[in-house]
Amino acid sequence: MCKEYFSQLNQLLKKGGTVIFEGFAFQTSGIPENESRSRGTQNREMLFSEEEIRAAFQEFDFQEFHEGEIELDEGKFHKGKGWVIRFVAEKNH
Template sequence: MKEFWNEKFNTKEYIYGKSPNVYLAEKLKELPSGKILFVAEGEGRNAVFAAKNNWQVEAFDISNIAKEKALEYAEDSNVGINYSTQDFLEIPYKENSFDAIALIYAHVETTKRASYFKKIDRLLKTGGFLIAEGFGQDHPNYQKKYPNIGGPKNAELLFSVEEFKESFINYDFLELQEVETSLNEGEKHVGKGSVVRMFAKKKL
């Protein structure tokens, strides 16, 4: 998997662009800045946006090439981010240390997803926020119509409303739905797709 993503990110261009995900940007603007973690952050577009808006940023990804591009983008933007390429389950983040955690197209394989979600819950402070956007169960129908929309070919990697509900039972869901959206994120997310969006607060 690391080789797959290194090959994909091994271009001069930022394949998902340098602008932040629109949904993430909207939600961060609603929150006071604090400490945020980006799961499977890729080339840094969301992490740099958060840092520009006074968030203390931690991020990780399996790809060392993605990390290099993210740090270069952060330096060019005159902001600092901390970025790891360790396996998420092995990174020694402190529990209850994040005010927000973002999963933006962080399509984790099924064998790790439950463990990822449990760790995310442990890392997030009580009263903290989860922000997620990723391709949903209806997305394969859009991939046929929009060849540049991207997204997993394996349906097991897609997000679902039901899985989020079951995985984060001690959360208030301010928003949780699968919707159609038009994406224009670099060269790899272009066209209409079906996405699951979650904005949730960890209960006190």
């Protein structure tokens, strides 16, 4: 599902267009079981890895890229520690 959207972004954005992204990553290790954690979705299609993000956005230059643990406070189901991928990238073709 998300990969289809990524493909559409590649087609729709002109050279110089910018993507700002944040999504939950597969990585959840490093967060102790006794700590509050936010895993985001349980739908594996909505979880991301650095490799698949970089492959999906090959036509983009990454200005910022971060994968790591953050503290979330975004409502009932997004509260606690979570592992995310965040990036800002500009289309170069």
